[in-house]
Amino acid sequence: MRLNRTQGAAVTAVALALLFAGGAVTVASADREEEPRTPDSASADAGFARDMAVHHQQAVEMSFIVRDRTKDEEVRRLAYDIANTQANQRGMMLGWLDMWGLPKVQSGVEPMTWMGMGGSGDTGPLDGALMPGMATNAQLDELREASGREAEVLYLKLMTEHHRGGVHMAEGCVSKCSVDIERNLAQGMVDAQQSEIALMADMLRKRGA
Template sequence: MTRTHRAAITAVVLALLFAGAATVASAGGGDGGAPRTPTERSADAGFARDMSVHHQQAVEMSFIVRDRTRDDEVRRLAYDIANTQANQRGMMLGWLDMWGLPKVAPDSEPMAWMGMPSHGTSGPVDGAVMPGMATRTELERLRGASGRQAEILYLQLMTDHHKGGVHMARGCAERCGTEVERRLAQGMVDAQESEITLMADLLRKRGAAPRA
C-alpha cells in the first residue's frame, strides 16, 4: 500500500468518526452537558475556514496537473491529494454549518486564530493568502506547462503547499478544543509529511528538487 493510498484511507476513517464524535464534541458531555460549540473566533472555526481555503487550492492544482501529464505516478498522487483534501474540506465546512458559524470571516485575518499573521504587512503576495499557497502567477505557469515540466512544477508547488498545511494543522492540533477536529488535524500532519517525502523522491527521479 502506498503512502498516498494510506492518506486516502485515513480521510475515509475520519469521515466515519465524524458522524458520531463531532456531534458529541459540539453538543457537550462529561461536564454536566455544558455546550461546547466553538465560537466564531475560536481556533476550531478559524482552522476549519482557513484550511478549507488552503485545501481548495490543492484540489485545483491537482486537477490542473492531471490534464497536463500522462505520467501514472504523478496522476495517481494528484488524484489521491484531490480526493483526500476535497473530502476533508467537506467535513470542515460541514462542521461550520453544524456549529452555526459563517464559512468566511472577512473581518478576520487568515490564521489570526494561531496568533500570527498569514502574510507580511504588505498583504497577500499575488493572491497567496496563506503560507505555502501558490501565487496566481505560479498557477498560470502550471496551466501552461505540460509533461515533465508540469510534473516538476506541480511537485514543487505541492511540496510548499503541504509544508504550509502541516504548519497550520499543527496549530489546530495544539489549540483546537474539539477532539475530532484535533484528530483530523494530526491526521493531516502525518499524511502530508509522508507525501512530502514521496514528492521529494518523485522530484529526484526527474532530476529536480524541492524549492528552497
C-alpha cells in the same frame, strides 16, 4: 443497641438513598464536564476549519490542473489521491462550521489570526497566496501553461511547499483546537502530508529536479 427488623430496613433505605443521590450528583457533574462546547467564531476550531478549507481548495485545483498537463501515471495517481482526500476533508470542515452555526468566511479577519499570526500583513496577500505554502496566481498560471515533465516538476515543488504550510497549520490545530474530532483530523493531516512530502522528494529526484 439492637435494631428491630423495621428499624433496620429504614436505615438501609436511607443509606441506599444517600448512595444513589451521591451517584446521581457525580454522573450529572461528569455529564456537564464531558458535554462538548460549541466553538465560537473567534476560536481556533473555527479559524482552522475556515483557513484549511481555503488551503485545501487550492491543492484540489492544482491537482486537477496537473492531471490535464501530464500523462505520467505516477503523478496523475498522486494528484488524484490529494484531490480526493482534501476535497473530502474540506467538506467535513465546512460541515462543522454549518453545524456550529458559524460563517464559512469571516470578513475583516486575516487568515491565520487564530494561530496568533496575520496571514498577509498590512500589504495584502502576495499575488493570491493567502497563507503559508499557497501558490501565487503567477505560479498557478505557470502550471496551467506547462506540460509533461515541466508540469510534473512544477506541481511536485508547489505541492511540497503547499503541504509544508498545511502541516504548519494542522500542527497549530493539534495544539490549539478544543474539538476532539477536529484535532484528530488535524493530526491525520500532519501524518499524511509529511509522508507525501517524502514521496514527492523521491519523485523529484527521479526527474532530476
